Amino acid sequence: MRVTIAEVARRARVSKATVSRVLNDRGEVDAATAVRVRDVIAATGYTPSAGAVGLARGRTQTVGVLVPGLTRPWVGDVLQGVADVLEARGYALLLHTATRGADSITQFARQVNANTFDGQLLLEPPSTDFLRTATTPTVIIDDRAHHPGFPTVAPDNRAGAELAARHLLAAGRTTPAVITGPPRLTRTHDRSTGFTDAYHRAGHPTPHHVEGGLTREAGHAAVTALLAATTPFDSLFAHDDLTALGALDALREARIPVPTAIPVIGFDDTPAAAHTHPALTTIAHPAREMGETATTLLLRLLAGDKPPTTPQILPTHLVIRETA
Amino acid sequence: MRVTIAEVARRARVSKATVSRVLNDRGEVDAATAVRVRDVIAATGYTPSAGAVGLARGRTQTVGVLVPGLTRPWVGDVLQGVADVLEARGYALLLHTATRGADSITQFARQVNANTFDGQLLLEPPSTDFLRTATTPTVIIDDRAHHPGFPTVAPDNRAGAELAARHLLAAGRTTPAVITGPPRLTRTHDRSTGFTDAYHRAGHPTPHHVEGGLTREAGHAAVTALLAATTPFDSLFAHDDLTALGALDALREARIPVPTAIPVIGFDDTPAAAHTHPALTTIAHPAREMGETATTLLLRLLAGDKPPTTPQILPTHLVIRETA
DNA sequence: GTGAAAGCGCTAACAA
DNA sequence: TTGTTAGCGCTTTCAC
Numbered sequence: 207m208r209v210t211i212a213e214v215a216r217r218a219r220v221s222k223a224t225v226s227r228v229l230n231d232r233g234e235v236d237a238a239t240a241v242r243v244r245d246v247i248a249a250t251g252y253t254p255s256a257g258a259v260g261l262a263r264g265r266t267q268t269v270g271v272l273v274p275g276l277t278r279p280w281v282g283d284v285l286q287g288v289a290d291v292l293e294a295r296g297y298a299l300l301l302h303t304a305t306r307g308a309d310s311i312t313q314f315a316r317q318v319n320a321n322t323f324d325g326q327l328l329l330e331p332p333s334t335d336f337l338r339t340a341t342t343p344t345v346i347i348d349d350r351a352h353h354p355g356f357p358t359v360a361p362d363n364r365a366g367a368e369l370a371a372r373h374l375l376a377a378g379r380t381t382p383a384v385i386t387g388p389p390r391l392t393r394t395h396d397r398s399t400g401f402t403d404a405y406h407r408a409g410h411p412t413p414h415h416v417e418g419g420l421t422r423e424a425g426h427a428a429v430t431a432l433l434a435a436t437t438p439f440d441s442l443f444a445h446d447d448l449t450a451l452g453a454l455d456a457l458r459e460a461r462i463p464v465p466t467a468i469p470v471i472g473f474d475d476t477p478a479a480a481h482t483h484p485a486l487t488t489i490a491h492p493a494r495e496m497g498e499t500a501t502t503l504l505l506r507l508l509a510g511d512k513p514p515t516t517p518q519i520l521p522t523h524l525v526i527r528e529t530a
Numbered sequence: 531m532r533v534t535i536a537e538v539a540r541r542a543r544v545s546k547a548t549v550s551r552v553l554n555d556r557g558e559v560d561a562a563t564a565v566r567v568r569d570v571i572a573a574t575g576y577t578p579s580a581g582a583v584g585l586a587r588g589r590t591q592t593v594g595v596l597v598p599g600l601t602r603p604w605v606g607d608v609l610q611g612v613a614d615v616l617e618a619r620g621y622a623l624l625l626h627t628a629t630r631g632a633d634s635i636t637q638f639a640r641q642v643n644a645n646t647f648d649g650q651l652l653l654e655p656p657s658t659d660f661l662r663t664a665t666t667p668t669v670i671i672d673d674r675a676h677h678p679g680f681p682t683v684a685p686d687n688r689a690g691a692e693l694a695a696r697h698l699l700a701a702g703r704t705t706p707a708v709i710t711g712p713p714r715l716t717r718t719h720d721r722s723t724g725f726t727d728a729y730h731r732a733g734h735p736t737p738h739h740v741e742g743g744l745t746r747e748a749g750h751a752a753v754t755a756l757l758a759a760t761t762p763f764d765s766l767f768a769h770d771d772l773t774a775l776g777a778l779d780a781l782r783e784a785r786i787p788v789p790t791a792i793p794v795i796g797f798d799d800t801p802a803a804a805h806t807h808p809a810l811t812t813i814a815h816p817a818r819e820m821g822e823t824a825t826t827l828l829l830r831l832l833a834g835d836k837p838p839t840t841p842q843i844l845p846t847h848l849v850i851r852e853t854a
Numbered sequence: 855g856t857g858a859a860a861g862c863g864c865t866a867a868c869a870a
Numbered sequence: 871t872t873g874t875t876a877g878c879g880c881t882t883t884c885a886c
Contacts, residue, residue: 208645208879210878211880211881212879220856221856222857222879222880222881223856223857223858223881226881227855229880230881234856235856236855236856239855239856251643253644254644255644255878255880257584257585257590257644257646257878257879258585258880258881259879259880260862260880261579261582261862261864261878261880261881262861262862262879262880262881263862263880264881266581268624275610276606276610277607278606279603279801282602282603282605283600285600285625286599286600286629289627289629290629293626293637298641299626300592300623300624301609301613301623301624301625302617303613303617305610305613305614313617317622320577320578320580320581321579321580322581322622339575477603477800477801481775481805481806482805482806482807483782483806483807534863535863536863536864544872545872545874546864547865547873547874548871548872550865550866551871553864554865560871560872563871563872578864579862579863579864581862581864582863582878584878585862585863585865585878586863586865586866587866588865
């Protein structure tokens with residue numbers, strides 16, 4: 207049988223209340239008594255039941271985290287940041303994946319209602335409808351769309367794209383072609399305007415844009431089409447690394463040397479980016495920092511702070527490898 | 531205020547016990563009463579408090595998972611398998627990382643004692659000492675060492691290495707060089723003997739072994755040394771993909787064509803393996819399946835089944851790309 | 855400084 | 871079939 211607070215109280219010849227006081231460092235306990243209680247606790251290896259404490263206090267010291275799936279590498283990075291902060295602060299992390307669409311959401315929402323956790327972190331949630339009724343403190347990590355009313359953390363896509371542009375400009379490239387991500391995503395918009403603005407500011411016209419699509423095949427197709435067309439371009443900026451890798455494939459097939467003839471810059475700093483030939487120059491996300499920032503913010507909300515009204519934007523940075 | 535079972539009982543004009551019976555589908559409730567209760571539940575959006583249920587039942591419907599860190603890609607894959615099974619069975623997943631060594635373990639152990647979860651899954655745990663006192667059902671996923679007394683799930687490293695050997699043998703390669711992983715690891719031993727045995731069975735001597743070490747640099751160094759030495763070899767088997775990538779680097783520098791002159795096979799099927807040039811032929815782990823298997827096993831233990839006495843070994847497979 | 859008692863929201867005998 | 875009564879293991883007034 208597990209040792210309970212009652213057992214500790216009995217052995218220390220005090221009441222449960224006093225044990226509780228010692229447990230929670232509520233002064234107002236005689237030093238000698240405290241020592242006696244602590245001795246019993248040490249001797250029995252007593253640990254308060256998290257469930258009972260949660261029930262009595264109304265707070266579980268647990269944070270729920272909803273992720274879109276665990277196979278994409280950046281999710282692990284963000285999650286590590288979340289776990290670091292949570293573990294340092296003594297919070298437990300309840301993980302849920304949204305791999306089964308609406309079902310997942312329903313299930314997660316049930317947990318919310320079940321008061322399983324004190325607050326929640328949502329990574330690119332498929333929907334936020336279920337939040338309209340809940341009052342649980344929430345922080346969202348997402349750069350695909352705005353979530354008005356919810357504290358949000360996102361990478362600085364705009365500045366990241368500017369970094370890419372300035373790097374190409376510094377190399378004397380005046381007519382880049384841009385392979386974009388899915389339209390309508392805030393992320394795509396930001397990367398697009400960040401890049402374009404930098405070129406405008408340097409006195410150049412709007413770079414040529416073509417739609418890519420998150421896969422190596424899409425990047426390959428886009429560049430093949432670009433080469434077949436008459437559109438001149440002296441460099442490439444892809445909105446994501448996979449597309450950039452596809453672009454690299456197409457350039458290799460066409461025997462166009464990278465970066466000498468056409469420098470290429472990607473976005474995301476996927477693990478694979480470091481291992482291509484030539485290795486991909488790209489813009490890195492502050493994935494782990496996003497997790498940390500979002501979690502720190504959430505814990506502040508739990509402590510009673512009021513949510514920031516503007517998104518928390520974290521800096522991206524340029525990783526120079528061999529393609530640009 | 532949250533709606534509680536008492537509130538539902540009041541509105542449906544029944545006792546809490548009856549609501550509880552309806553909630554848990556304990557027949558023995560009049561159909562009409564049940565309908566009335568369900569209506570109130572639907573109308574109020576009532577969800578039982580997980581904490582209270584856990585306290586009353588003595589089971590939390592939660593499984594604790596300890597991972598060595600979330601940045602390594604296979605961890606995410608395993609975890610996805612775990613999450614899939616857990617979510618399908620209505621269990622919650624409490625995640626903990628062991629990035630801070632002994633500290634992490636202590637913290638995790640505390641959760642165990644706090645009865646936070648019904649069972650636990652350990653991914654390559656840094657130590658299992660803390661388990662000696664606990665009685666919580668446990669399943670370990672690990673191929674670095676044996677954990678006698680604990681149900682274990684691991685990939686079939688032996689058979690995987692044999693697959694690699696047979697592939698090279700089929701290509702007529704009789705004198706491969708093997709770049710091993712860290713010595714003393716069960717995994718290293720298994721990959722080594724699996725490969726060697728296949729060569730022995732084919733009537734060839736024991737392949738030349740050199741120690742590698744999980745990094746690209748180590749692979750590069752190993753092959754550079756191999757080339758400088760007089761040791762002849764007609765193919766390479768690396769115990770992990772990163773080492774294989776380093777080997778590829780060294781071969782490229784030496785202008786030795788892959789796979790024509792020297793075919794190369796790695797192990798792990800890291801995300802990067804698909805994106806190198808030439809793309810790496812390698813042995814893939816059943817990462818996700820390991821997560822699923824381990825979780826299914828754990829849930830069976832929770833249901834009262836007795837633990838299997840032998841490790842659950844899951845099949846690896848050969849992924850043929852361009853290097854062999 | 856300490857204890858008694860009530861209560862957190864549920865389940866599970868035991869009666870009726 | 872249903873309600874009553876105890877808990878589950880803790881925290882937290884409120885007395886003393």
